[in-house]
Amino acid sequence: MRALISELERLPGFAAVQQRLEQDSVQRITGLVGGARGALAAQLFGRLRRTILVVTPSTRRAEAWFDDLHALVRTETDDLAPPLRLFPSLPTLLYSDVTADRELIGQRLDTMEALLRGEPIVVVASLSALLHRTIPPRSLAGTDLDLAVGQDLQPEALIQHLGELGYVEHDPVIMPGQCVQRGGIVDLYPVTAPQPIRIEFWGDEIESIRYFDVNSQRSTLPQERFTVTVSRESLWNQALGAQASNQIAQAVEQHAGQLESAGRTMQAKRLRARVTADLEKLEHEVAFPTSDHYLPFLYQEVTTLFDYLPNNALVVVDSPEAPSPVATTERRVASWILASRSRTWTVARLDCSLSALISLATTENPRPCSPARAASMAAFRPRRFVCSAMSSTEPVSSAIACACSARSAIVSATDSAFARAASTVASVEVIDSAPARASSSTSSEDSATCRARCAFCSEVCATWVTVA
Incomplete structure (x- = not known):
């Protein structure tokens, strides 16, 4: 892999990109397809030795980038783990009753810890x-x-210190974020470790630290030292917890009052009971799986991964410029449906009126060969096809209309996410296309507008596939 990167470094385009990025300028690169995008990021990381954040439009795209970079950024001086992190998204909502996957939280915490270490x-x-x-x-x-x-x-x-870090006592230890003491042995499953560890004591002295298997409970690899990180993305202490508890109690009473005013008394009682039980645990600094739901009350400032990036970080934005054929066809069909929707209803109403008049003109029991029966059948056949077409196009047109109405929200979300890092870090926008040759030039188009357009195309395409 190093030989491949060395060959790419000989190209004049790579040298030009590197020189302009050293001047903290925004670059727009086209002509990179497949693994060439990862090779570009690996080459820039090897030369600049600066933190690089690769932003992708979807989780699947992020996993593809991670697979390409896993072998490209490794050097001879690296240990078993290369300087590469995948920062996953949490599939659960912030206020959902479902607990987020602890392994995903461990990957996020491991990334933030590495960035804090510089x-x-x-x-x-x-x-x-x-x-x-x-x-x-x-x-x-x-x-x-x-x-x-x-x-x-x-x-x-x-054990007391592990509780302050958010670990929950559970016997036996089977999931990340759990710990237990059995005499002079403490089992601990860090969220950033592939396996749990077993700490054996001789009195008040640590005698051994070993990984062990969850199923067989047998010790495996010995460790001379180990660093334990927090197990969740919110830490409670007595000072912060008192202020947050008051805010939570006020918010609960406000929402419960709104529910009671709407006649939803049972929902208000369940809300008070659930939050009261959580507040008792928080006041005693007892960790529980859904404590991250109260993170907005604990920390007033809104913090994302951008706040962990150093000032000289490089942001690579994977922006697929060329829309897929499905997205292009979808936009054409959407515009045609929205334009012809009113005309379809006009033809349907006219057909119903004509069929009613024809029904009045026919006899009650016409003969098989009479003109009145022939006129009725001729009016019924096109009406059947029009009604069938209306019933099939109505769900598609409604779904596409909803996707079109969500475009402004998507644009606002993407602009706010990237505007926070635009003033402090350099940026590279990688466009996934296939021209005759690769080229690099200063961006003449607003990158935020391009990202918003790509996000909107992905949203509308997903809606079209779901409806179809």
Whole structure:
């Protein structure tokens, strides 16, 4: 792979891009298809040694970038893990009752921890992952717990510290974010580790640290030292918890009053009971799976991954400029349906009126060969096809109309996400197209408008596929 990157570095286009990026300018690159996009990012990372954030329009696109970069950014000095992180999006909503996957939270926390350490890494994230708010850097910094063989530490003190980091006691340990003490042994499943670890004590001294298998409970790889990170994206302490609890109680009473005014008394009682139970746990600083739902009350500022990027970070925006044939066809069909919708209803009403007049002109029991029967059948046949066409086009036209109405919201979301990083970091916009040769030039088109257009095309295309 290094030989491939070396060959790409000889191209004059790569040298021009690197020179302009050193001047903190915005570049727009076209002509890159397939793995050439990852090769460009790997080449820039190897030469500049700066943190690179790759922004993709979808999760599937982010995973494709991550697979391409996994072998390209590795060097001889790297250990088993290359300087590459995938920052996933959480599939659950912030206020949903469903708990987010702990492994996904571990990947997000591992990425933020690496950025706080100042390591130059390549981060791949989708747009939805960047829009999800998280813990501020000031609250996450300095929360790591370092463990080493021979360290003086009581098992009870370790369990108490793990509770402050958001770990929940559970016997046996089977999922990330759990811990348990059994005599002089503490089992812990860090959210950033591939397997749980077992810490054995000899009195108040750590005797060994080993990974162990969840199914067989047998120890595997020994470790001389290990760093434990937080297990969730919100940390509660006594000072912050008191202020947040008052705000939560006021918000609950406000929403419960609105529910009671609307006649939804049972929903208001369930809301009060659920939040009251959560507040009791929060006041005692007891971690529970859905504590991240109260993150907006704990941290007033809105924090995303952009707040963890260094000032010299490079942002690579994967922007597929050329729409797919399905999206192009969909836009044409949508415009045709919206334009002809009123005319379709006009023809239908006229057909119903004509059929009613013809029905009055016919006899009650016409003969098979009479002119009145022939006129009735001639009017009934086209009416049947018009009604069938109306019933089939109505769901499609309604769904496309909803997608068109959501365009302004998509544009606003994409603009706000990228405007925060535009003033502090350099940017590269990679356009997925296939011209005759690769070229690089200063962007003459507003990149935010291009990203909004691409997001809108993806949204409308997804709606069309769902309806079809």
